[in-house]
Amino acid sequence: MDRAWEADPPDVSSARSTGTLQVRPLADRTGWQAAGEVSLATRTAWERALDRLALEDVEVCHLELSGVTFVDVAGVSALAVAVQGLPEGRRIMIEQPPAAVGRVLDMFWPDLPGVEVVAR
Amino acid sequence: MTAPPAEPFVHPALFYRGEQEYVDGTVPFVREGLAAGEPVAVAVPGPKLDVLRSALGDAATDVRFIDMTQAGRNPGRIIPKVLRVFADAHPKARVRIIGEPIWPDRTGVEYPACVQHEALINSAFEGRDATILCPYDEAGLSEQVLSDAYATHPVVISDGRWLDSPSYAPERVVERYNEPLAIVEGAEGYVFGADELPAARCFVAERAARFGLSGVRLDDLALVVAELTTNSVVHGGGSGTVYVWGEGGQVVCEVRDEGELKDALAGRRPSPPAQLGGRGLLLVNYLMDLVRVRTGVEGTVVRCYVDV
Numbered sequence: 001m002d003r004a005w006e007a008d009p010p011d012v013s014s015a016r017s018t019g020t021l022q023v024r025p026l027a028d029r030t031g032w033q034a035a036g037e038v039s040l041a042t043r044t045a046w047e048r049a050l051d052r053l054a055l056e057d058v059e060v061c062h063l064e065l066s067g068v069t070f071v072d073v074a075g076v077s078a079l080a081v082a083v084q085g086l087p088e089g090r091r092i093m094i095e096q097p098p099a100a101v102g103r104v105l106d107m108f109w110p111d112l113p114g115v116e117v118v119a120r
Numbered sequence: 121m122t123a124p125p126a127e128p129f130v131h132p133a134l135f136y137r138g139e140q141e142y143v144d145g146t147v148p149f150v151r152e153g154l155a156a157g158e159p160v161a162v163a164v165p166g167p168k169l170d171v172l173r174s175a176l177g178d179a180a181t182d183v184r185f186i187d188m189t190q191a192g193r194n195p196g197r198i199i200p201k202v203l204r205v206f207a208d209a210h211p212k213a214r215v216r217i218i219g220e221p222i223w224p225d226r227t228g229v230e231y232p233a234c235v236q237h238e239a240l241i242n243s244a245f246e247g248r249d250a251t252i253l254c255p256y257d258e259a260g261l262s263e264q265v266l267s268d269a270y271a272t273h274p275v276v277i278s279d280g281r282w283l284d285s286p287s288y289a290p291e292r293v294v295e296r297y298n299e300p301l302a303i304v305e306g307a308e309g310y311v312f313g314a315d316e317l318p319a320a321r322c323f324v325a326e327r328a329a330r331f332g333l334s335g336v337r338l339d340d341l342a343l344v345v346a347e348l349t350t351n352s353v354v355h356g357g358g359s360g361t362v363y364v365w366g367e368g369g370q371v372v373c374e375v376r377d378e379g380e381l382k383d384a385l386a387g388r389r390p391s392p393p394a395q396l397g398g399r400g401l402l403l404v405n406y407l408m409d410l411v412r413v414r415t416g417v418e419g420t421v422v423r424c425y426v427d428v
Contacts, residue, residue, distance in 0.1 A: 019318040040317055040350050070321070072346045073403050074396075081396050100339045107406060109393055 021068075023049045030058045031093075035067030038075035046075055050082040059090055066096035066120065076104040083114040096120045128214075130251040131242060132282065133273035135266070137259045142168065143175045145277065146218055149253055153216035154182055161206045163188045163198075164220040164255065172218075192221050195230070195237035196405040199244045199388040207250050208390065214249040224260035229425075230410055231265070232297035238272040239290035244385055253277075268293060294384055301374070301414045301421045307365040314353045321345045324364050324373055331366035332428040340407040341426055345373060347400035348422055352377035356420060367425075370409070374423035381415040 021042035022035045031053060038046045053061045063079075065071075079101075083092055091114045094101065102117045134145045146162075150172070153160040162172055163186040173180045184206065192198040198221055207215045219241075222234045241252060256269050270276060270285045271293045277283075303309075308327060312320040324345045329338060345362060352360030356379030364373045387401025405411055410425040 037318060039346060040314065040353060070342065070346070072350065073343065073399050077396055077399060081394060084394055100343055104343070104403070108391065108399060
């Protein structure tokens with residue numbers, strides 16, 4: 001038997017996901033709070049939230065993602081494309097996303113203006 | 121009548137034995153490029169970088185050096201992440217690159233991906249203003265590897281002489297190394313459809329963690345599994361099976377489905393920033409340490425290796 005199996009398996013229950021996404025408006029600032037995961041099943045809801053964010057008439061919109069367990073590449077792409085469509089001077093602040101969001105942004109859109117990531 | 125324009129892309133294999141022949145074959149190539157005002161990049165294994173840096177002296181400051189054992193660890197990302205990224209950064213210039221993707225330590229598992237990469241450079245760069253010189257270590261590489269280099273390069277340089285390869289046939293190489301990938305004994309499998317995508321991802325992540333993968337690398341694998349399984353659902357017949365196992369200090373994960381991958385350059389073209397989709401296989405190539413693909417009318421297997 002492989003040696004790695006002798007130790008107790010690490011707790012990965014937090015990575016479990018039901019494949020749903022809940023999006024609701026933030027109470028204290030302009031933007032949305034999302035919980036769940038961004039993947040094939042929830043892509044439409046995610047893109048709708050991004051579309052509505054782009055329509056807000058404020059300088060900074062917030063996207064609070066502390067309750068999001070996973071965002072796939074298409075989800076990050078939708079975000080990056082939404083940011084590129086913002087009028088000049090406007091930006092989206094991504095708060096506490098899964099670490100992979102920042103990594104995928106850096107990988108495909110290094111130095112993208114209009115987006116700010118506040119890490120977990 | 122005028123003659124048809126010559127193909128601007130030049131892709132020679134350089135056969136060398138020993139350090140002196142290496143320097144003799146590469147340094148004048150770099151200097152000629154610099155003298156002509158061409159941007160020059162050198163992507164070769166680390167020890168060779170040192171040899172070229174010192175042989176070039178002051179001229180080295182104008183050259184972009186890349187350690188191919190890192191950047192090109194997975195041969196599938198060399199075209200988008202090493203070659204195209206450099207060429208695309210200089211859209212108005214002819215560029216000159218030394219790319220050495222095959223060295224004696226490459227394993228038998230890696231080699232098919234290496235030689236397919238060499239073959240695909242030709243279509244990836246067709247019509248581009250570029251020269252990519254690929255050194256081959258005649259003393260350290262097998263007869264098969266050297267003979268494949270004749271099939272993947274339209275011209276070869278041997279003993280300082282340029283000659284047309286008599287056996288250039290890159291498409292045939294891609295097909296020959298499209299080798300069957302049998303299901304590995306002891307691998308744990310999970311059958312998924314659209315409703316099981318999150319569960320398939322968690323299935324792999326849990327097992328990969330038990331095999332010792334953690335942190336960023338575990339996140340990487342979760343992203344990769346999501347891309348491959350979503351591809352199966354959207355393009356590969358609606359379902360598939362994902363397998364995971366441990367092998368020699370690596371976690372291996374593969375996704376099998378009934379689709380056929382018809383675009384040989386899928387996952388090897390950099391994506392324009394404003395493009396919404398199409399980054400899935402590119403991401404897989406960027407993040408994994410090796411990607412092997414078998415595709416045909418019977419279906420597709422994408423097998424990914426990641427170091428623990």
